[in-house]
Amino acid sequence: SQDMADMWDSTTTKNPNKHIQWFKDAKFGLFIHWGLYSKLGGTWNGKHYYGSGEWIMNQAKIPVRKYEQVAKTFNPTHFNADQWARLAKEAGVKYMVITAKHHEGFSMFDSKVTDYDIVDATPYKKDPMKSLAAAARKRGIQFGFYYSQFQDWYEPNGGRNTWDYTESKKDYQRYYREKAIPQIKELLSNYGPLGIMWFDTPGGMTKDQTRAFVNGLRKLQPQCLFSSRVGQGMGDYKDFGDSEVPPVPMEGAWESIYTHNDTWGYIERDFNFKSPKEIIQLLATVASRGGNLMLNIGPDGEGNIPYYSAKFLKETGDWLSVNGKSIYGTTAGFIPKQPWGVTTEKPGKLYLQIFTRPNNDLLLVPGCLPQVNKVYALDGGQPLGFTKKGTDLLVDLSKLKRTVSASTVIVVECKGALPAYQSQA
Numbered sequence: 001s002q003d004m005a006d007m008w009d010s011t012t013t014k015n016p017n018k019h020i021q022w023f024k025d026a027k028f029g030l031f032i033h034w035g036l037y038s039k040l041g042g043t044w045n046g047k048h049y050y051g052s053g054e055w056i057m058n059q060a061k062i063p064v065r066k067y068e069q070v071a072k073t074f075n076p077t078h079f080n081a082d083q084w085a086r087l088a089k090e091a092g093v094k095y096m097v098i099t100a101k102h103h104e105g106f107s108m109f110d111s112k113v114t115d116y117d118i119v120d121a122t123p124y125k126k127d128p129m130k131s132l133a134a135a136a137r138k139r140g141i142q143f144g145f146y147y148s149q150f151q152d153w154y155e156p157n158g159g160r161n162t163w164d165y166t167e168s169k170k171d172y173q174r175y176y177r178e179k180a181i182p183q184i185k186e187l188l189s190n191y192g193p194l195g196i197m198w199f200d201t202p203g204g205m206t207k208d209q210t211r212a213f214v215n216g217l218r219k220l221q222p223q224c225l226f227s228s229r230v231g232q233g234m235g236d237y238k239d240f241g242d243s244e245v246p247p248v249p250m251e252g253a254w255e256s257i258y259t260h261n262d263t264w265g266y267i268e269r270d271f272n273f274k275s276p277k278e279i280i281q282l283l284a285t286v287a288s289r290g291g292n293l294m295l296n297i298g299p300d301g302e303g304n305i306p307y308y309s310a311k312f313l314k315e316t317g318d319w320l321s322v323n324g325k326s327i328y329g330t331t332a333g334f335i336p337k338q339p340w341g342v343t344t345e346k347p348g349k350l351y352l353q354i355f356t357r358p359n360n361d362l363l364l365v366p367g368c369l370p371q372v373n374k375v376y377a378l379d380g381g382q383p384l385g386f387t388k389k390g391t392d393l394l395v396d397l398s399k400l401k402r403t404v405s406a407s408t409v410i411v412v413e414c415k416g417a418l419p420a421y422q423s424q425a
Ligand code: H79
Pocket: 001, 051, 052, 054, 055, 059, 200, 201, 242, 257, 264
């Protein structure tokens, strides 16, 4: 994953896509991994696999002719686009990205390019992406697709199936020409305006070929942002490695992707869920460094969103409905991570995200702030006392009710611009 991170070209910071601003303001997105692997739920032939359910075909080295049989039983009758979009809205996410085709090679949308798709190969026979795109858009949520452009374990010429096919005999260009490119064009043509095309694990193309690939696709939807994993430094924003956050603030548009248990695709036996508190603090931490958090859920093969996934999304949304002003539309806080928490900011406002309330109720905010006019709690507006101690600010939290919150947010209103974050390096 580190090599993917390195592929991002920093010039995109200086010459950003002119449609990038919604993304920079969004801060919170929902990632959805859904495919045939969701039906298997981490089990093949009675053997259990753990940690990345969408990799089961590879982990168990399941032959294509066996794996494709799963499609015949894939019938997600519980899928409800409106319910999924409503949950996303309640969670407070501003964008949603769902797997149109993962490495397994199965198309979760109606594709004319292949019969190995949800409409032609399953008893379900419908295109869930049509209704989901519409339901998300109706609620003001930007909609995007994940598409595995290189790895395709179904196709003889697709990347990385070494148990059915011989890698050295593959014609990647042919696979791109005959499947990946026409399918991505379908996604960019049949589902309305997309916010994001989320590419993953590049391969099989030179820099020039990648440039031609990107330029060709861009013509269809110039506003659609491409993730950095399109490869060769040609994305519109940077994705770090899976479950990776940069240790300090980063310039430009970027995103950290996490999953809330130990898998992306559904695994029936994975209950190792992070608490809503961990998720909220992660969201605040990513925002404090200037990026977005895209958090993953894995619906099951029937189309149900697991109970814990829905629960943590709702609890995160509850926190955001009170504290969203300190997350959405903010930039990195100029004050780095503190023993008590992290900071985000907007012009004239510094938000203190307090994860750990000091026992003596005195909060030390180091670093030179412009003239401070007012300090108050974001939830309820309780004004708080403050004093300057040298160049530092001391905030008196004693008047603040001791409520249990993943992050208690204090607003420091200043006269004049806040200083920019200074790299310690
Ligand atoms: O879609 C998710 C992953 O399936 C995909 N990217 C995220 C968003 C991804 N593709 N490749 N990788 C991640 C890196 C590969 C990790 C692996 Fe493994 C380690 C493959 C085999 C060992 C993880 C653990 C998957 C199977 C076991």
